[in-house]
Amino acid sequence: MDGDLIARGRASTVHDLGGGRLLRRAPGSDAEREASVMRHAASFGVPVPRVLEANGSDLVMERVDGPTLAAELLARPQQLAELVQVLAGLHALLDEVPPAPGAPWVGAETGEARLVHLDLHPLNVICSPSGPVLIDWTDAANGSRAMDRASTWLVLACHELPAEVEAIPGAREALVEAFLAAAGRERSRGGLEAAAARQLAQDLGERAHARMRALLASEGLAVPAP
Numbered sequence: 769m770d771g772d773l774i775a776r777g778r779a780s781t782v783h784d785l786g787g788g789r790l791l792r793r794a795p796g797s798d799a800e801r802e803a804s805v806m807r808h809a810a811s812f813g814v815p816v817p818r819v820l821e822a823n824g825s826d827l828v829m830e831r832v833d834g835p836t837l838a839a840e841l842l843a844r845p846q847q848l849a850e851l852v853q854v855l856a857g858l859h860a861l862l863d864e865v866p867p868a869p870g871a872p873w874v875g876a877e878t879g880e881a882r883l884v885h886l887d888l889h890p891l892n893v894i895c896s897p898s899g900p901v902l903i904d905w906t907d908a909a910n911g912s913r914a915m916d917r918a919s920t921w922l923v924l925a926c927h928e929l930p931a932e933v934e935a936i937p938g939a940r941e942a943l944v945e946a947f948l949a950a951a952g953r954e955r956s957r958g959g960l961e962a963a964a965a966r967q968l969a970q971d972l973g974e975r976a977h978a979r980m981r982a983l984l985a986s987e988g989l990a991v992p993a994p
């Protein structure tokens with residue numbers, strides 16, 4: 769019994785199991801590893817859905833009620849700066865989380881390394897009545913916190929955004945500016961090259977890739993060949 773399909777991600781289907789439980793099935797993923805990273809993050813104070821069971825590529829977790837941060841941004845654009853601070857706040861919480869045992873490493877294993885989510889953006893934050901909750905821990909690893917902040921920067925600055933946002937002149941720039949003001953430009957910039965190298969290896973569309981290359985160039989950083 770898989771329950772009703774309530775969402776479909778790029779790599780997963782999400783089913784409502786009833787009783788406040790939800791099944792995320794992501795073929796090929798390691799749900800046990802993801803569950804252990806989520807428990808690790810939770811034990812250091814990061815708000816994540818409570819994990820109930822992990823088996824193969826199936827993760828059963830608490831269903832978190834509320835709109836995504838992306839939906840909130842579309843609904844209340846006049847509060848953009850305040851809403852974007854949620855992303856910076858989650859990054860600040862992650863700064864306190866030591867490497868997770870069993871998680872993969874991105875980059876060198878240094879003493880500075882912390883837990884990194886690497887997909888921290890408005891679609892992966894649920895605004896629950898008790899505060900923001902960070903979901904979608906598939907890409908989580910141990911590595912540089914600057915790279916994690918830079919990954920968010922790249923999503924806001926370069927990925928395809930909903931048509932409603934793209935249609936508003938200056939909306940993307942405002943999102944990026946608000947994020948960097950809250951998360952710290954200097955604390956993010958050092959991770960741009962590594963974050964871009966990772967994202968350029970993903971199929972995000974030619975326009976997103978071109979924007980990433982342009983951003984690297986405008987920051988005076990090395991631009992990988994297409």
Ligand SMILES: Nc1ncnc2c1ncn2[C@@H]1O[C@H](COP(=O)(O)OP(=O)(O)OP(=O)(O)O)[C@@H](O)[C@H]1O
Nearest residue numbers: 775776777778779780782817829830831832903904
């Ligand atoms: N614990 C949860 N509570 C409520 N909704 C959830 C929860 N986990 C996932 N969802 C819903 O399912 C959607 C997909 O989840 P998730 O982002 O984890 O999957 P994904 O396959 O990695 O998606 P994508 O590739 O699109 O980022 C989310 O956008 C959200 O709407």
Ligand SMILES: [Mg+2]
Nearest residue numbers: 777891892904
């Ligand atoms: Mg997601």
